[in-house]
Amino acid sequence: MSKALKLSAGNKVGMIACSDGVRVENLPKVEELIRILNAFGLEVVVANTLYRRDSYFSGNPKDRATELNRLFKNDEIRAIFDISGGDSANQILEYIDYDNIRLHPKPFFGMSDLSVILNALYTQSNSKSYHYQLMNLVSSDGSEQQEAFYRTFFEGQNDLYDFQYHWIRGNHMSGIVIGGNIRCLMKLAGTSYFPDPSNKILFLESLSGRANKIVSLFAQLQQVKYFDKCAGLILGSFTELESYNEFSIVEEYVKDISRIPIVKTNEIGHGSNSRFIIIGENITLYKYN
Incomplete structure (x- = not known):
């Protein structure tokens, strides 16, 4: 696997909310994150679109996309961190300047509802984006996450990049990674932002x-023929599902409807x-004996 983004003291990074705006009551956490x-x-x-203004949104779809485009266009900014989540990210997809992003590429970080943007940036601009929530740095595991973040992005280590896994089927997979949060990814079905799964790892x-x-x-x-074309499937954590010990139900279903690793x-x-x-990103996973 290739090394992750490299940051150094003096670099500028952007912070934005492209999905639901950050609640004002979370201001102390955001301030703590900025201090870190x-x-x-x-x-x-x-960005000017970070906190909620009216109801759920930090701005209308055009406002949020304009701020994202501005951060991408600023060549002094090394990376963009979206610290939002919710249900609103797909509203901005048609207003993102993908041609500009292709000319001014930089890593975009987000997860959950931001899965729609991660995949749109890939399909429209061939950009690489990080499925990661920066608010982890001020979470219950904040100290460990801060240390891992620094080692990964400042010292070039693989603390946050490498992950442990076990095989459900097969012993090898290789390809470009697509996907993210399953519910949010399916918002893209039928659109030009939905990634082609051919020879990809989902x-x-x-x-x-x-x-x-x-x-x-x-x-x-399955019905949109994704599993017929994928080179492999990586199943991450399914929080509620696993809290009820129901993952085995999903595992058996997936094994039944697919033949991929x-x-x-x-x-x-x-x-x-x-x-x-x-x-x-193109990754390769092996089964080691």
């Missing part, structure tokens, strides 16, 4: 959903100790 990034030597450029995870909901989403993926990891998803996976 400043302590790393980073200068944080905060990564899927979820916060909510018990077995009936998750199985229904896998059925939809499958691995399971508990280290990528909504957990506060999660690592990242890069959408648009």
Whole structure:
């Protein structure tokens, strides 16, 4: 696997909310996060669309896309961190300047509902994006995450890049990673932003959903012929599903509807100790004896 983004003291990074705006009551956590990034030597450029204004949104879809485009166009900014989540990210897809992003590429970080943007950036701009929530740095595992973040992005180590996994089927898979949160990825079905799965490795995870909901989403993926074309499947953490000990139901269903190699990891998803996976990155996984 290739090394991740390299940061150094003095670099600028952007912070934005492209999905639901950050709640004002979370201001202390965001301020703490900015202090941590400043302590790393980073200068944080905060978008005008970060906190909620009216109801759920930090701005209308055009406003949020304009701020994202501005951060991408600023060549002084090394990476963009989206710290939002919810249900609103797909509203901005048609307003993103993908040609500009192709000319001014930089890593974009986000997860959950931001899966729609991670995959749109790949399909429209051939960009690589990190499925990762920066708020992990101020979570219950914050100290460990801060250390891992610094080692990964400042010292070039693989702390947040490498993840443990076990094989459900097969012993080898290789390809470009697509996917993210399964519920949010399916918002892209039928659009030009939905990635072509041919010879790709599909990564899927979820916060909510018990077995009936998750199985229904896998059925939809089967019906759009995703599993007929993929080179492999990485199953991340399925938080609610696994809290009810129902993962085996989904595992059996997926094995029944597909014939592709499958691995399971508990280290990528909504957990506060999660690592990242890069959408648009070519990875290879082996079974070691």
